Amino acid sequence: MHTDVVIVGAGPTGLALGVDLARRGVDALVVERGEALFPGSRGKGLQPRTMEVFDDLGILDEVLASGGTYPVGMIWKDGRRMGEHQMFDAEEAQQAQEESGLPYTGPWMLPQWRTQEILRERLEELGGRIVFGREVTGVEQDAEGVTVLCAHGSELRARYAVAADGGRSVLRRALGVAMSGETVDPKPALVADVRIAGLDRDNWHLFPPATEGGDLLALCPLAGTDDFQLMANFAEGTEVDVSADGVRKVIAARTHIAADDVTDVLWASDFQPRMALADRFRVGRVFLAGDAAHVHSPAGGQGLNTSIQDAYNLGWKLGAVLRGGAPETLLDTYEEERRPIAADVLSLSTGVHRGEVRRGKDTTGQLGLNYRESSLAAETRQEPGAVRAGDRAPDAVVDGVRLFDVFRGPHWTLLAPEGTSGLPRRLPDGVRRGPVPASYGSGLFLVRPDGYVGWAGDTAKGLKEYGARMGLR
Numbered sequence: 114m115h116t117d118v119v120i121v122g123a124g125p126t127g128l129a130l131g132v133d134l135a136r137r138g139v140d141a142l143v144v145e146r147g148e149a150l151f152p153g154s155r156g157k158g159l160q161p162r163t164m165e166v167f168d169d170l171g172i173l174d175e176v177l178a179s180g181g182t183y184p185v186g187m188i189w190k191d192g193r194r195m196g197e198h199q200m201f202d203a204e205e206a207q208q209a210q211e212e213s214g215l216p217y218t219g220p221w222m223l224p225q226w227r228t229q230e231i232l233r234e235r236l237e238e239l240g241g242r243i244v245f246g247r248e249v250t251g252v253e254q255d256a257e258g259v260t261v262l263c264a265h266g267s268e269l270r271a272r273y274a275v276a277a278d279g280g281r282s283v284l285r286r287a288l289g290v291a292m293s294g295e296t297v298d299p300k301p302a303l304v305a306d307v308r309i310a311g312l313d314r315d316n317w318h319l320f321p322p323a324t325e326g327g328d329l330l331a332l333c334p335l336a337g338t339d340d341f342q343l344m345a346n347f348a349e350g351t352e353v354d355v356s357a358d359g360v361r362k363v364i365a366a367r368t369h370i371a372a373d374d375v376t377d378v379l380w381a382s383d384f385q386p387r388m389a390l391a392d393r394f395r396v397g398r399v400f401l402a403g404d405a406a407h408v409h410s411p412a413g414g415q416g417l418n419t420s421i422q423d424a425y426n427l428g429w430k431l432g433a434v435l436r437g438g439a440p441e442t443l444l445d446t447y448e449e450e451r452r453p454i455a456a457d458v459l460s461l462s463t464g465v466h467r468g469e470v471r472r473g474k475d476t477t478g479q480l481g482l483n484y485r486e487s488s489l490a491a492e493t494r495q496e497p498g499a500v501r502a503g504d505r506a507p508d509a510v511v512d513g514v515r516l517f518d519v520f521r522g523p524h525w526t527l528l529a530p531e532g533t534s535g536l537p538r539r540l541p542d543g544v545r546r547g548p549v550p551a552s553y554g555s556g557l558f559l560v561r562p563d564g565y566v567g568w569a570g571d572t573a574k575g576l577k578e579y580g581a582r583m584g585l586r
Contacts, residue, residue, distance in 0.1 A: 116142045119261045119271040126403030126420040127277035128232035133428030135239035144247040153380040154224035154342045156417030161219035163418045175231045180223035181336030187316035192369030222336040251287040254397045274399045282405035288396045294389025305343040305381035310374045330367040353383035386410045388459045394448035407455040415458045429562035439584030493570040498554010502569045506560045509550035519547040528558040535573030541585040
């Protein structure tokens, strides 16, 4: 089987990349070892920046209809409600959102299984393909492309391959790429999706340990479902029982809820909280994305969001090289841009897990992450304003025109004042025109397909040359 790109893994990363490539006319195949999509809630928090990505990918309405906001925490002791607990610094997060030109409130809750369903529906709507039950065992490369090796002797041939197959990535190991990291918490943890009779869905229910140094249990109502996500930690060295009876026993032992009131155990898994970063994000024609490239503690809700943005960064670059005439060297900037971001976010999520960082503006947006140091960021103005090359391009409304409406789609956007001299009479294919909001500062801005400013200048001088580097002719 021959295709442009083989994406290994049908999790959020692989599916989001598949959607982005499909809308760019790139022939991509998503292959998944399992017979169906992952069934659990695991990564349930969507940050505002991810909501912006989903807006661009055409799934935001379904995401909003399927999810909901996070409830206030409720602390329990001996079967009695002891009081509310704010899970996020809401005031600080709201201030950050207002300062960033953010159209979405956050974080937004949506179980991972539902996020994947929505992405799959969008992928198939665009004509994308998924093959289930296809186990990948290795990869070989040559000057023309890659051969993805599968169990039972089958092969897939492509120009490029992407490892989106999780923290135990087969492709990463086949490439010999090491991961550097540490154990975040020596205590093993349990996560499960359960249904409980008689427990209200107005709060995130928190059951602190009975003794100092004991083990926490929490039950969070999953928006848009009848389910609760169970999170519990255990003493170091404990062998966690993930059976339905084991899940019921731990709930009954640590809360006022009887085992029989846990009517369903839909999915359960144990894990060891850790952080790890791949030494490389690219080896020849193979790229690492999502958990295959970086593994996070679930604290702070950063992992899934960082993974989605890996896909968003890589998607437009693969599209530009395969369909837009951009030089192959553009793909080098994927690792250049995404690996430092992953390293910073790993440090943040680890700090949240250890109680060193409070959930607030730094953990509820991912809006301040930028690529100012990237080789793709060309800031040529004498006096840069609030928005610089490499920054996320914020939303704004100018003369009734909303910028995010202009940005939506797989194209570049040129923000230039009316009457700007030196612009071509006809913009290159793949570039649209938009107004410049006062909040950006003076000048012209060429916004990348992933919503970051690539080039900024006082005049149009240098714009043509920059566009040519990106394949915009």
